[in-house]
Amino acid sequence: MSKLVTIFGGSGFVGRYIARRMAKEGWRVRVAVRRPNEAIFVRPYGAVGQVEPILANIRDDASVAAAIAGADAVVNCVGVLTERGKNGFEAVQTEGAARIARLAAEAGVGQLVHLSAIGANAESDSDYARSKAEGEAAVQAHFPGAVILRPSVIFGTEDEFFNRFAKMTKLGPVLPLVGGNSRFQPVYVDDVAKAAVAGVLGQAEAGIYELGGPDVETLHDLMVKMLGVIRRRRLIVNLPFWVGSVMAFGFGAMQALTVGLIHNGVLTRDQVRQLRRDNVVSDGAKGFADLGIDPTDMDAVLAEYLWVYRPGGQYSALQDSARNLRNT
Numbered sequence: 001m002s003k004l005v006t007i008f009g010g011s012g013f014v015g016r017y018i019a020r021r022m023a024k025e026g027w028r029v030r031v032a033v034r035r036p037n038e039a040i041f042v043r044p045y046g047a048v049g050q051v052e053p054i055l056a057n058i059r060d061d062a063s064v065a066a067a068i069a070g071a072d073a074v075v076n077c078v079g080v081l082t083e084r085g086k087n088g089f090e091a092v093q094t095e096g097a098a099r100i101a102r103l104a105a106e107a108g109v110g111q112l113v114h115l116s117a118i119g120a121n122a123e124s125d126s127d128y129a130r131s132k133a134e135g136e137a138a139v140q141a142h143f144p145g146a147v148i149l150r151p152s153v154i155f156g157t158e159d160e161f162f163n164r165f166a167k168m169t170k171l172g173p174v175l176p177l178v179g180g181n182s183r184f185q186p187v188y189v190d191d192v193a194k195a196a197v198a199g200v201l202g203q204a205e206a207g208i209y210e211l212g213g214p215d216v217e218t219l220h221d222l223m224v225k226m227l228g229v230i231r232r233r234r235l236i237v238n239l240p241f242w243v244g245s246v247m248a249f250g251f252g253a254m255q256a257l258t259v260g261l262i263h264n265g266v267l268t269r270d271q272v273r274q275l276r277r278d279n280v281v282s283d284g285a286k287g288f289a290d291l292g293i294d295p296t297d298m299d300a301v302l303a304e305y306l307w308v309y310r311p312g313g314q315y316s317a318l319q320d321s322a323r324n325l326r327n328t
């Protein structure tokens with residue numbers, strides 16, 4: 001019987017790449033999520049029955065224990081960027097992470113890989129960063145052999161970073177930014193998946209790895225790059241942090257007034273706090289080099305999925321060649 005890995009959050013942006021890679025490795029894959037009916041797209045990653053979505057909520061002991069039962073390895077890819085109802089930072093990123101590690105240890109699981117984030121810090125004023133650090137500490141306490149991955153911002157076809165800003169360019173001639181001078185080290189989603197797979201296969205030493213791509217750039221410069229790829233001109237306006245905080249307060253108030261019916265997925269005050277800091281690999285941290293992974297350059301990937309935002313969309317290449325013909 002082939003080995004079994006349970007991937008909590010295996011239908012998410014990162015989780016699906018890990019699920020695909022684990023299926024290619026010949027493992028059986030359990031994708032444990034709250035809405036397995038929306039995760040059936042993972043089934044074709046393997047042979048019939050090899051990859052199966054199942055119901056689990058990491059806020060609940062019984063469903064987590066059932067999802068882990070019989071697994072040789074567990075990966076936790078569940079995280080929240082903005083709090084939504086009961087799926088808050090503490091419930092998911094601290095208590096949920098601790099629950100998975102505790103139940104995995106009790107079940108005698110061989111390997112645990114946990115997804116955290118660069119900037120995880122128990123002293124941070126950001127609830128996101130603090131909950132990530134507390135989650136890491138709990139994971140290490142329950143499962144000392146765990147491999148913890150801290151990526152910088154992740155890019156790839158389904159990302160919520162370049163796609164979101166590229167969508168914003170359709171709204172008008174100005175692209176407002178908060179934290180334009182903060183530095184990021186974008187990392188390719190499949191490289192994060194490779195790191196997770198190394199952890200599952202026991203090819204990575206226990207401990208914390210910080211994962212960043214080959215380039216460190218400010219948010220402003222990343223937007224210049226993105227605009228170049230989508231061939232649009234926009235005025236990038238770096239807003240001061242206090243303006244960002246006021247805007248985030250407004251969006252938050254709108255969410256509160258509508259009792260959560262309108263969710264603030266635009267900008268929260270917690271995100272403004274995170275944007276004040278650089279999001280890059282720290283000096284001396286273990287990283288891709290220790291895992292034998294050569295991280296992918298952004299330039300090799302961005303055009304592959306951001307072309308949809310070009311003025312001509314799928315016809316932009318055709319328009320270019322027509323323009324070239326006219327010019328000859």
Ligand SMILES: NC(=O)c1ccc[n+]([C@@H]2O[C@H](COP(=O)([O-])OP(=O)(O)OC[C@H]3O[C@@H](n4cnc5c(N)ncnc54)[C@H](OP(=O)(O)O)[C@@H]3O)[C@@H](O)[C@H]2O)c1
Pocket residue numbers: 008009010011012013014015032033034035036038056057058059076077078079080087092115116117118150151152153154155160161
């Ligand atoms: N994306 C980035 O740029 C980035 C950067 C740094 C770190 N990270 C970390 O990397 C990890 C993966 O991020 P991602 O971008 O792939 O997240 P994502 O796309 O939002 O995926 C989240 C996944 O978790 C599941 N989920 C959410 N709440 C759950 C719960 N209570 N119980 C069980 N499943 C739950 C979701 O499915 P259902 O909704 O169906 O449950 C989904 O499959 C997270 O820990 C995140 O903090 C991400």
